[in-house]
Amino acid sequence: MSKRKILVVDDEIGVRASLRMIFQDDYEILQAGNGEEALRILQETRPDVIILDIVMPNINGIAFLNEIQRIDRQLPVIVVSAIKDTAMGQEALKFGAFSYLTKPFDVTQLQQLVQSAVIQANSQEGLKMNRG
Amino acid sequence: MIEKRYDLLTKKWVPLERKGIKEEHLSGRLEHEEEKIVQGYQILDNIASGIIAVNLEGKVTLFNKRAEEIIKVKAEEFMGKELHAAPSALTSLLLETLKTGKTYRRKEVRILPQDILVGVSTSQFYNFRGEVIGAAMVFADLLKIKEAEYSLSQKKEDEFWKKFSHCLAHEIKNPLVSISAFTQLLPRYYNNLQFRENFLAIVSNDIRRLNNFVEKLINIALPSELNLESQDIGEVFTEALVSLRDTNYPQTILVDWQMTKLPFISFDFTQLKEALRNILINAIEAMPKGGTLTISTHPVRDDFVEVRFKDTSAGITPEDISCIFQPFFTTKDGHSGLGLALTKKIIEAHRGFIKVKSEVGAGSTFSVFLPAHPQAERGFQKYTEEEIK
Numbered sequence: 001m002s003k004r005k006i007l008v009v010d011d012e013i014g015v016r017a018s019l020r021m022i023f024q025d026d027y028e029i030l031q032a033g034n035g036e037e038a039l040r041i042l043q044e045t046r047p048d049v050i051i052l053d054i055v056m057p058n059i060n061g062i063a064f065l066n067e068i069q070r071i072d073r074q075l076p077v078i079v080v081s082a083i084k085d086t087a088m089g090q091e092a093l094k095f096g097a098f099s100y101l102t103k104p105f106d107v108t109q110l111q112q113l114v115q116s117a118v119i120q121a122n123s124q125e126g127l128k129m130n131r132g
Numbered sequence: 133m134i135e136k137r138y139d140l141l142t143k144k145w146v147p148l149e150r151k152g153i154k155e156e157h158l159s160g161r162l163e164h165e166e167e168k169i170v171q172g173y174q175i176l177d178n179i180a181s182g183i184i185a186v187n188l189e190g191k192v193t194l195f196n197k198r199a200e201e202i203i204k205v206k207a208e209e210f211m212g213k214e215l216h217a218a219p220s221a222l223t224s225l226l227l228e229t230l231k232t233g234k235t236y237r238r239k240e241v242r243i244l245p246q247d248i249l250v251g252v253s254t255s256q257f258y259n260f261r262g263e264v265i266g267a268a269m270v271f272a273d274l275l276k277i278k279e280a281e282y283s284l285s286q287k288k289e290d291e292f293w294k295k296f297s298h299c300l301a302h303e304i305k306n307p308l309v310s311i312s313a314f315t316q317l318l319p320r321y322y323n324n325l326q327f328r329e330n331f332l333a334i335v336s337n338d339i340r341r342l343n344n345f346v347e348k349l350i351n352i353a354l355p356s357e358l359n360l361e362s363q364d365i366g367e368v369f370t371e372a373l374v375s376l377r378d379t380n381y382p383q384t385i386l387v388d389w390q391m392t393k394l395p396f397i398s399f400d401f402t403q404l405k406e407a408l409r410n411i412l413i414n415a416i417e418a419m420p421k422g423g424t425l426t427i428s429t430h431p432v433r434d435d436f437v438e439v440r441f442k443d444t445s446a447g448i449t450p451e452d453i454s455c456i457f458q459p460f461f462t463t464k465d466g467h468s469g470l471g472l473a474l475t476k477k478i479i480e481a482h483r484g485f486i487k488v489k490s491e492v493g494a495g496s497t498f499s500v501f502l503p504a505h506p507q508a509e510r511g512f513q514k515y516t517e518e519e520i521k
Contacts, residue, residue, distance in 0.1 A: 012306045012309070013380075014306065014307060014309065014310045014334055014337060014338045014341070015306055015309045015310070017310065017334045018309050018310040018313045018314075018331075018334060019313075021313065021314075021317070021327070021330060021331050021334070022313055022317065055302075082301045082302045082305040082306055083297075083298060083301040083302070083305075102305070103305040103306060103308065103309050104305060104308040104309045104311070104312035104313070105309065105312070105313065106316070107312075107313050107316040107317060108316070
C-alpha cells in the first residue's frame with residue numbers, strides 16, 4: 001500500500017523541511033511555498049491531510065481555507081501560525097479546520113493530530129462509500 | 133410682533149412680558165435685533181469652550197452651557213450675581229482682568245473642590261466708545277484634551293508594539309520550528325547519520341537566520357561605526373547581487389545594468405552592501421511574476437552620486453510610501469519590515485539620503501544619494517534633499 005500524503009503549505013522553507021523530516025518515514029510529503037502552488041498540487045493529487053500556515057504573503061488564510069474546502073470538503077486541514085491568535089484559531093475551526101496549532105510544534109502532538117485527521121477523513125470516506 | 137423671548141437661565145423660549153411697552157414700539161427692527169442676540173447666545177452655548185462674562189460691577193452676564201458642564205455647576209446660581217460671592221481660582225482671574233486689564237492666555241488653573249484642570253484665557257471687553265464694560269473668560273477642560281493627546285500617542289505606541297511582536301513572533305518562532313523539532317526527534321534518530329546531517333543543515337540555516345534578524349534589529353537601534361574607505365561603488369553592486377544568488381526566488385528578473393564610470397567615493401563596504409541588498413530584495417519581491425530592474429548610477433553636480441533602482445512592479449500606494457522606511461512596516465505578511473528601515477539608517481549614516489518615486493501600475497524608483505567627498509557634511513548641508521531632483 002502506498003504511503004499517505006501530507007501537503008505542507010508554508011512560505012518558510014525551514015518549516016517545510018522540518019515537517020518533511022518529522023513525517024518522511026510514514027508519509028509522502030508534498031510541499032507548497034504559496035497558495036498558488038498548493039492549488040496546483042491539489043488539482044493533480046489528493047493529499048490525506050494538509051498542514052497550512054494561515055499567515056502567508058499575499059494570501060488571506062481563511063479565504064484560502066475556504067478554497068480548499070470548496071475543492072474537497074472531506075480534506076482535513078491542520079492550521080498553524082507563528083502568532084497565537086485565538087480569534088483566528090476559532091475562525092479557522094469555524095471554517096472547517098481540523099485543528100489549530102502555534103509554532104514551534106510539539107512533534108508528538110502534531111504526529112498524533114495528523115494521524116487522527118487521517119483516520120477521521122478515512123472513516124468519513126468509508127461512510128460515504130457504504131452509503132453510496 | 134414678539135411673542136416670546138429666549139431665557140438665558142433656563143435656555144428656553146418664554147412668553148414675553150411687555151409691561152409698559154406699547155406694541156408699536158416693538159418694531160420689526162427690534163425683533164430682528166433680538167433674534168440676532170438669541171442666535172449669538174445659542175452659538176455660545178454650543179461651542180466647545182466654557183465662557184463666563186461679567187459687567188463692570190462684577191456681576192455675571194454670561195455663563196454658557198459648556199461652562200456649566202466643565203465646572204459642574206448651574207448657571208442660574210451665578211447669573212446676575214456678583215462673582216465675588218463665589219471665590220475660586222477661576223473667578224479671581226476674571227475679576228483681576230476686569231480690575232487691572234491684565235490678560236491671561238491659556239493659563240492652567242486647577243478648580244477646587246471639583247479638582248478640574250482648565251486652560252483659561254481672559255480679557256476685558258469694550259463698548260463702541262472704547263470704554264471697558266466688562267470682562268470675559270474662555271476656558272477648556274485640559275484633562276479631556278490631555279487625555280485625547282495621550283490616547284493618540286498611546287494608540288501609536290500600541291500599534292508599534294503590535295507590529296513589533298508580530299515581527300518577533302514570525303522571525304523567531306519560524307526558525308524555532310526546526311530547532312525544536314530537531315531536539316525532540318534527536319533521541320529517537322540519534323544513530324541515523326542521514327537524519328542528523330539533513331536536519332543539521334536546516335537547523336544551522338535557521339540559527340543563521342535568527343542571528344541575522346537580531347543583527348538587523350541591533351543595527352537599526354544601535355548602528356555600528358562606519359568603516360569609511362575611498363572605493364569603487366560598482367564593486368558593492370556586484371557583491372550585493374552575488375549575495376542574492378543563493379536565494380530561491382522563482383521569478384525571472386532582468387537586470388538592466390546602466391553604470392556610468394564614477395569617481396571613487398568614501399563608504400563602509402559591508403554596511404552599504406547590506407543597504408543596497410535590501411533595496412534589491414525589495415524590488416525582486418515587488419515583482420513576484422518577474423520584471424525588469426534597471427540599475428543606473430549618475431553623478432549629481434560635484435557633490436553626490438545617485439544610485440537609481442527602477443523596477444516594473446505594481447507600484448506603491450501614496451499611503452504606503454510614507455511608511456516604507458518605518459521599522460516593522462511591511463505589506464508582505466512573511467517579512468520583518470526591517471530591511472528598508474535599515475537601508476535608510478545606513479544611507480543617512482553616510483550623510484546621504486534616499487528618495488522613492490512610485491505610481492500604482494507604473495513601477496517604483498528608489499534613488500540613493502551618497503556624498504561624493506569625504507568632507508560629507510559640507511556637501512550634505514549645501515544641497516538639501518528638495519534641491520536635488
